[in-house]
Amino acid sequence: MELKKELKILFWIVVVFLGAFYMPLESERFQDAIAATLDLTRWYAQEHVILCLLPAFFIAGVISVFVSQAAVLKYFGANAKKWLAYTVASVSGTILAVCSCTILPLFSSIHKRGAGLGPAVAFLYSGPAINILAIILTARILGFEMGVARVIGAVTFAIVIGLVMSFIYRKEEKQKKEEQMNIPEVPEKRPMWQTSFHFFTLVLILVFANWGRPGEGVTDGPWYWIWANKWNLTGFFSLMLVYSLIYVLKIKWQWVVAGGIITAASAFLTTSPLVPMIVGVSVLSIITLLDKQDEENREWTLATWDFAKQIMPMLAIGVVIAGFLLGSTYDDVSMPGIIPDHWVSSLVGGNSIWANLFASVLGAFMYFATLTEVPILQGLMASGMGKGPALALLLAGPSLSLPNMLVIRSVMGTQKTLVFVLLVVIMATASGLIYGSLF
DSSP: OOHHHHHHHHHHHHHHHHHHHTOOTTOHHHHHHHHHHHHHHHHHIIIIIIIIIHHHHHHHHHHHHTSOHHHHHHHHBTTSOHHHHHHHHHTTHHHHOOOTTTHHHHHHHHHHTTBOHHHHHHHHHHHHHTOHHHHHHHHHHHOHHHHHHHHHHHHHHHHHHHHHHHHHTHHHHHHHHHHHHTSOOOOOSSOHHHHHHHHHHHHHHHHHHTOOOSOTTOOOSHHHHHHHTHHHHHHHHHHHHHHHHHHTSOOOHHHHHHHHHHHHHHHHSOSOTHHHHHHHHHHHHHHHHHOOSOHHHHHHHHHHHHHHHHHHHHHHHHHHHHHHHHOEEETTEEEOOSSOHHHHHHHSBTTOHHHHHHHHHHHHHSOOOTTTHHHHHHHHHHTTBOHHHHHHHHHHTTTOOHHHHHHHHHHHOHHHHHHHHHHHHHHHHHHHHHHHHHO
């Protein structure tokens, strides 16, 4: 019997028992926190799993199976030109427009394919941080200077954090660089433009299916037009996916067309966009798993399933903890967690180092869906939040969250995750202090 292992098991048994024994069910705050936890969990399941994560898992599967290791190493590998690697990684958010959780399968995929730590981390940060629509919404609602500061800060953060992580773990990166020099360059199975077409078709389905309304009262302009026609655009790129499945992946056209008809029929039989997405994902999974002409098609879905198994449990645990501690805040809903809201408001006023630090830490742990950080900040600023802490939260929040941290830890380990989070918090705090002193 291993004493250390048995004592650890005993410790957790005691912790769970004491938690159950002293559970403060009579406390109104505890009841509110439980309600907020359940509300956030339900909202996350309804709004993010089907439309965000399922497409993201398939995109990650494309990188894992169809994109050759040589292609990943060319742009993100330890031997890649730094200016190219960090430029591509730091502006990825302008294309992806995803939240802190949706970026995780993509980050995990390029990390497994051999991407250098610096570019991979820059990609991880920039994906959610440099969302074009979020930048425009920030400038419109919180002020032009705040929008500009967010752009400059996000791009700078991505590059600096990536470079610092690469420097700290330079011995590992040097070893990876030497190993990658000996990897033989395997010829591409199909032209790169075909793989890119398939990849970006899935990316555009993800982007338009999750396109948010530009803002209350906005009824014209290109962003509003895209939002108003988001499902037509999603449908168009779904047809492009049908084309890609037949002509790029070479799956039997009878299967693909039948699957497309079934998915389209489900869209006409219901007003919920979730149903056709579920049907489409199910059909895609079945026809790729049953395909006998190319083993890679089956591997694509199996890789997608592997990412789902790795990431979903951690996200679920993170959402539950975040909801209990910080409450449920989205759209017009604001339910307090076990940490009182007035504590938050009182701690982020002014432009002190502590106010900026607290805002950075709050942003790092709280979960923000794409675009929701702007109205939340608007409310906090109306309650007395300083401009510096507001920017600090903007720079730390969209790219980090407690659910996100748990998954990152499973991909690159506890130490690297802690360093990444600390770098984000420190830089966000410093940026807030500078911005607050200027404006």
